[in-house]
Amino acid sequence: MIPLSWYLILSALLFCVGAFGVLARRNAVGILMGIELMLNAVNLNLVAFWRYLTPGLIAGQVFTLIVFAVAASEASVGLALIISIYRRRSTVVVDEINLMKW
Amino acid sequence: MRPEILTLLIPLPPLLAFGLIVLFTNRSNRLSHSVAIGAMLLSWGMAMAVFIAAVTAPHLGEHPIELSFPWLPTGATALSIGVLIDPLSAATLFFVAWTCLAIFVYSVGYHNYGQPREAHDRAGLPPHGGGLEPMYARFFAFISLFAFGMLTLVVSDNLLLLFVGWEIMGLCSYLLIGFWFGKDSAKKAMVKAFMTTRIGDVFMLLGLAYLYSATGTLNYRAILANEEVLHHLATTPAFLGLSIAGACGILLFMGTVGKSAQFPLHVWLPDAMEGPTPVSAMIHAATMVSAGVYLTLRMFPLLSAGWEEGGALTTPMLVVSAVGAFTALFAATIAVAQNDIKRVLAYSTISQLGYMVAAVGIGAFVAAAFHLITHAFFKALLFLGSGSVIHGMEHGEHETHAHTDPQDMLNMGGLRSKMPATFWTFLIGGLALAGFPLITAGFWSKDEIFADAFANGRLLVFGTLALAALLTAFYTMRQITLTFLGQPRTQAAGHAHESKWTMTLPLIVLAVFAVAAGWAGIPEDFPLIGGLLPNWMHDFVGGTLLEHPHPVAFSPIPLLTSIGVSLLGLLGGWLVYRNAKAGAPDPLIRALGPVHTLLKRKYYFDELYERFVVAPAYWLAETFTYKFLDGKVIDGVLHTIALVAGSVGTYLRRYIDLPVVNGAGDLVGESIKRAGRGGRVIQTGRVQGYLVVGVAFVALLLSYVLLVRP
Numbered sequence: 001m002i003p004l005s006w007y008l009i010l011s012a013l014l015f016c017v018g019a020f021g022v023l024a025r026r027n028a029v030g031i032l033m034g035i036e037l038m039l040n041a042v043n044l045n046l047v048a049f050w051r052y053l054t055p056g057l058i059a060g061q062v063f064t065l066i067v068f069a070v071a072a073s074e075a076s077v078g079l080a081l082i083i084s085i086y087r088r089r090s091t092v093v094v095d096e097i098n099l100m101k102w
Numbered sequence: 103m104r105p106e107i108l109t110l111l112i113p114l115p116p117l118l119a120f121g122l123i124v125l126f127t128n129r130s131n132r133l134s135h136s137v138a139i140g141a142m143l144l145s146w147g148m149a150m151a152v153f154i155a156a157v158t159a160p161h162l163g164e165h166p167i168e169l170s171f172p173w174l175p176t177g178a179t180a181l182s183i184g185v186l187i188d189p190l191s192a193a194t195l196f197f198v199a200w201t202c203l204a205i206f207v208y209s210v211g212y213h214n215y216g217q218p219r220e221a222h223d224r225a226g227l228p229p230h231g232g233g234l235e236p237m238y239a240r241f242f243a244f245i246s247l248f249a250f251g252m253l254t255l256v257v258s259d260n261l262l263l264l265f266v267g268w269e270i271m272g273l274c275s276y277l278l279i280g281f282w283f284g285k286d287s288a289k290k291a292m293v294k295a296f297m298t299t300r301i302g303d304v305f306m307l308l309g310l311a312y313l314y315s316a317t318g319t320l321n322y323r324a325i326l327a328n329e330e331v332l333h334h335l336a337t338t339p340a341f342l343g344l345s346i347a348g349a350c351g352i353l354l355f356m357g358t359v360g361k362s363a364q365f366p367l368h369v370w371l372p373d374a375m376e377g378p379t380p381v382s383a384m385i386h387a388a389t390m391v392s393a394g395v396y397l398t399l400r401m402f403p404l405l406s407a408g409w410e411e412g413g414a415l416t417t418p419m420l421v422v423s424a425v426g427a428f429t430a431l432f433a434a435t436i437a438v439a440q441n442d443i444k445r446v447l448a449y450s451t452i453s454q455l456g457y458m459v460a461a462v463g464i465g466a467f468v469a470a471a472f473h474l475i476t477h478a479f480f481k482a483l484l485f486l487g488s489g490s491v492i493h494g495m496e497h498g499e500h501e502t503h504a505h506t507d508p509q510d511m512l513n514m515g516g517l518r519s520k521m522p523a524t525f526w527t528f529l530i531g532g533l534a535l536a537g538f539p540l541i542t543a544g545f546w547s548k549d550e551i552f553a554d555a556f557a558n559g560r561l562l563v564f565g566t567l568a569l570a571a572l573l574t575a576f577y578t579m580r581q582i583t584l585t586f587l588g589q590p591r592t593q594a595a596g597h598a599h600e601s602k603w604t605m606t607l608p609l610i611v612l613a614v615f616a617v618a619a620g621w622a623g624i625p626e627d628f629p630l631i632g633g634l635l636p637n638w639m640h641d642f643v644g645g646t647l648l649e650h651p652h653p654v655a656f657s658p659i660p661l662l663t664s665i666g667v668s669l670l671g672l673l674g675g676w677l678v679y680r681n682a683k684a685g686a687p688d689p690l691i692r693a694l695g696p697v698h699t700l701l702k703r704k705y706y707f708d709e710l711y712e713r714f715v716v717a718p719a720y721w722l723a724e725t726f727t728y729k730f731l732d733g734k735v736i737d738g739v740l741h742t743i744a745l746v747a748g749s750v751g752t753y754l755r756r757y758i759d760l761p762v763v764n765g766a767g768d769l770v771g772e773s774i775k776r777a778g779r780g781g782r783v784i785q786t787g788r789v790q791g792y793l794v795v796g797v798a799f800v801a802l803l804l805s806y807v808l809l810v811r812p
Contacts, residue, residue: 094790098788
C-alpha cells in the first residue's frame with residue numbers, strides 16, 4: 001500500500017502550485033483557480049488522514065464535503081466580483097485593480 | 103376715612119398726575135393741566151380734611167396722627183416710613199396745600215393757555231408775545247412732582263422720608279429753573295442751584311447718618327419727643343467740644359443753609375429767577391425754601407437739647423441765630439440795589455428766611471413757625487404778582503414792538519391803573535412783607551420775633567433784625583413805587599394790561615391769607631385788640647414741643663420798634679422814588695456812591711465764588727485731575743502695567759510658547775506625518791503583494807515553530 005507520506009507530499013506540491021498561482025498569476029480568474037487548487041490540496045490531506053489514521057470516524061469525509069461547499073460558494077462569489085469589476089473597468093488584471101492603494 | 107390713612111394718601115395724587123402726564127396725556131395740554139390741577143385739588147381737599155381733624159383733635163402734641171410701617175429691613179432693625187401730623191406739620195400742610203393749589207391755577211394763565219402757539223416759538227425758550235408755552239404739559243408734570251416732594255416732606259414722620267422729599271424737590275427745582283433751557287443763563291442757574299444745594303445736602307446726609315448711628319432711629323417722635331434720648335445726645339461729647347446733639351444739629355442745619363439759601367450758600371436763589379414765575383413762587387415761597395426752615399423747626403428740640411427757656415443758648419442755636427440774623431440783614435441790603443423785580447423778591451426771601459432761622463436760633467419756635475406761614479402766603483402772592491406784572495409788560499412790549507427788559511422796574515411805572523387787581527394784591531403782599539402795622543400778617547409774625555428777641559435779651563439779634571426790617575420796608579416801597587405808582591416810564595409800561603382771571607384769582611385768594619393769616623397769632627396781652635381772637639398759633643403750634651413754650655410778656659419797645667421801622671422804611675421808599683424819571687439813574691446811586699455798586703454787585707459774592715470756588719474747581723478738574731492725575735499718574739501707571747505685561751508676554755512667547763509648546767505640538771504632528779509617509783510605501787494596493795508578505799511571514803513562523811523551537 002502506498003504510504004501516507006506520498007499523499008502528503010502530493011498534496012503539498014498541489015498546495016504549492018496553487019499558492020504560486022495565487023501569488024504570481026496576473027489574471028484574476030487564474031488567482032481564483034489557484035485558490036481552488038489550494039483548497040483541493042487540503043481536501044486531499046483530509047481524506048488521506050481519515051483513511052490512514054481514523055478510518056472508523058466519518059469526520060474527515062464530512063469536513064471534505066463542507067470544504068467543497070465552501071469552495072463552490074467562494075468560486076461563485078469570486079466570479080461574480082470579477083465580472084462586476086470587468087464591467088466597470090474592462091479588465092481582470094489584478095495589477096490594474098489598485099483601488100485600495102493610498 | 104381715618105385721618106392717618108388720609109394723610110398717607112395726601113402726597114400721592116400729584117405723583118400719579120406726574121406719571122399720567124409724562125406717559126399718556128402729554129400731547130394734550132387741556133388734559134394735562136386738568137390732571138395736574140385735579141390731582142392737586144384732591145391733595146388739597148385731603149390736606150384740609152386732615153388739617154381740620156388735627157385742629158379739632160385734643161392734645162395733638164402728645165397724641166399726633168401717626169401711622170408707620172417698616173420699609174427697609176437693615177439687620178436687626180428696620181428703617182420705617184410713615185406719616186405724622188403734629189401741630190407743626192398740620193400748620194405747614196395748610197399753607198403748602200393752599201399755595202401749591204394757587205400756583206397750579208396761576209400757571210394756566212401764566213403759560214397763556216387758550217392762545218395759539220406762535221410759529222417761531224421753540225421748546226426751551228420763553229414764548230414771545232403771548233403765545234402758548236411750547237412745553238406746557240411738561241411744566242405741569244414737573245410742578246406736580248414738585249408738589250409731591252413737598253407734601254411727602256411735610257407729612258413724613260422721619261428724617262429719611264423727609265430727605266427723600268427734600269431731594270425730589272432738589273431735582274425738580276433743577277428741572278424747573280432750567281425749564282427754558284435754551285437760555286444760557288437758565289442753564290447756568292440750574293446747575294448753580296443744584297450744586298449749591300448739594301453742598302448743604304451732603305452735610306445734612308452726614309448729620310442723618312450720625313444721628314442714626316447715635317440713636318438707631320430717624321423717627322421724629324422717637325428722638326425729639328423722648329427726653330432720655332435728648333438728654334443722652336446732649337451730654338455725650340462728639341468732637342470739637344460739641345455734644346452729639348450739637349454736631350447733628352449743626353450738620354442738619356447745613357442742609358437748611360443750602361435749601362433755604364442762607365449765607366454763605368445763598369447765591370443760587372437769585373439766579374433761580376431764570377425759571378418761569380410760578381416756579382419762582384413754588385421754590386421761593388411755598389415749598390423748597392420753606393422746607394429748609396421746616397427742617398430747622400422740626401429739629402428744634404435737638405438744637406436746643408440741654409437749653410432752659412431764657413437761659414444761655416446752646417452752640418448750635420448760637421450758630422443758627424448768627425447765620426439767620428446775618429443773612430437777614432445781608433440780603434436786605436442787597437435787595438435795596440436790585441432793579442429786577444423778581445431779584446428784589448428773591449433777596450427779600452433770603453432775608454425773610456434769615457428772620458425765621460434767627461428766630462429758631464434764639465428759641466422763638468412759635469414765632470418762627472408763624473412767620474414761616476405768613477411769609478409763605480405773602481411771598482407767594484408777591485411772586486405771582488410780579489409774574490403778572492411781567493406778563494403785562496411783555497404784552498405791552500409785544501404791542502408796541504419796543505425792546506425793553508420787562509423785568510426791570512425802572513422800565514415800569516404807572517401800572518396801578520393798567521393792572522388794578524395785580525396792584526391791590528401786590529400792595530397787600532408788599533405791606534405784609536414790610537410789616538405794615540396791625541392789618542397785615544407780616545406785622546404780627548415779625549412782631550412776635552422782635553418781642554421774643556427783646557424779652558430774652560438777645561439785643562444783638564434784635565438790633566440786626568430791626569435794621570433789616572427797616573431796609574425791608576424801604577425796598578418794598580421802592581418796588582411798589584417804581585412798578586405801580588407815578589407815570590409809565592416806557593411805552594411797554596404804557597400799553598400793559600391786566601392778566602386773565604386764572605392769574606388774578608390766585609392772587610386774590612393769597613391776598614386774603616396775607617392779611618388773615620396774621621389773626622391766628624395775635625398775642626393775648628396786646629393792647630386793645632389782644633384776646634379778641636385766641637392766640638391759636640401759640641396754643642396750637644407750641645404744642646409740638648415737649649414743653650409748651652411760655653408766651654412772651656408784652657413790652658412796648660419791640661412793638662414801637664417794629665411799627666417805627668416799618669413806617670419809616672415805607673415812607674423813605676416812597677419819598678425817594680416817587681419822582682423817578684424815565685431814563686434817570688436810581689437816586690440811591692448818588693446818595694450811596696460806591697456802596698451802591700457794592701450792593702448792586704451783591705458784595706461780589708458771585709465773583710468771589712467764581713474766583714475762589716468755581717475757578718479752582720475747574721482748575722482742579724482740568725489741570726490737576728484731567729491733565730495730571732488722569733493723564734500722568736493714572737495713565738502712567740496703566741501704561742507701565744501695559745508695558746510690563748507686554749514685554750513679559752513677548753518673552754514668554756519667544757522663549758516658552760514658540761519653542762517648547764509649539765515645538766512639542768508640531769513634533770508630534772510632524773513625526774506622525776513622516777511615519778505615515780514612510781509607511782504608505784508598502785501600501786501598494788496590490789493584493790498579491792500583501793499575500794507574498796503574508797506567506798513569507800507564515801513561512802518564517804513555520805520555520806521558527808518547526809525548526810528552531812523544538
